[in-house]
Amino acid sequence: MKYLKQFGLFCWDFVVGDDWRLAAGVVVGVGLSYVLAHRGMNAWWLLPALIVVGLALSVGMVGRGARQVASKAQTGESPQQPIEDS
């Protein structure tokens, strides 16, 4: 059971990576495209738009986190959000 759980976590980390919200966005985007396509609307623009917005939000959050680290360091507070290292 322990190994199965470890394997599951490895697979999750391998495919989904650092931000699960991007994966959730893909599921929502592909699902919406499917529903719209099967209701007669060819929404080819939907997934590309969602992906770029999702990616921008994801990397933007890291940028904001890094700015908070820097500003807290300047004001002498201990940083709450680490910068990604690996």
Next chain:
Amino acid sequence: MHEFLLVGATFFACLVEMVEALTIVLAVGATRGWRSAIYGTVASTVVLAALVMTLGPRLAALPIGSLRLVVGGLLLVFGLGWLRKAILRAAHLKQLHDEQSIFEEQEHEAREVERTSGAVDWYSFTVAFKGVLLEGLEVAFIVVTFGGAQHSVGMASVVAAAAAIIVLIAGLVVRRPLVQVPENTLKFAVGIMLVTFGIFWSSEGAGIQWPGGDAALVPMLVYVAGASLLMARLLRRTGTLDSRREAVA
């Protein structure tokens, strides 16, 4: 067009991952002897080949619509992970991959561990096996999904093998990490290609008709590349990782 991009993405993905694997194998091989490191490398290569040979034909048997929906979605999620990391690296918000420092770190660790008696040095075997397997799994994933969605797993496998052989030969010649390979740039390019194809195939699998058919891939590639470069540029304006580290220190 599809074939050209398939070859490019698979080749460069395999190239960068094998450069990383080579660094690990070189570090343990040079420090503790080559035999066990080579055994570990060969064993993991066999596992990876078996994985591709098992999954590839099964995917090829699936109907193309469902295959592209599932595989395209998986490729998109996986590619977004690559592209996200590449953007953060380009914006200096994530450490750049540095083969020389990884080599030195691995070499140091390999020296610390005591050698066991016997024909096989299990430390070297395990480190080489794990290193090649973990790096190679990403390549196997790309070969199976990228190749599978086009029913070209065979071609993708040949391209990946060619890249691995090139890295192996280069590694044997120079006997040190291939620091000259622009890994971070290549990873950025591969991430863009994976996301482009992921969007294209998963949309097609969902029933979307692309305006212009396959020709829509080119503007899509330009769109993803442009948006990614813009994100990296805007993020870079917020300051570098080093400057923030200095602020923290």
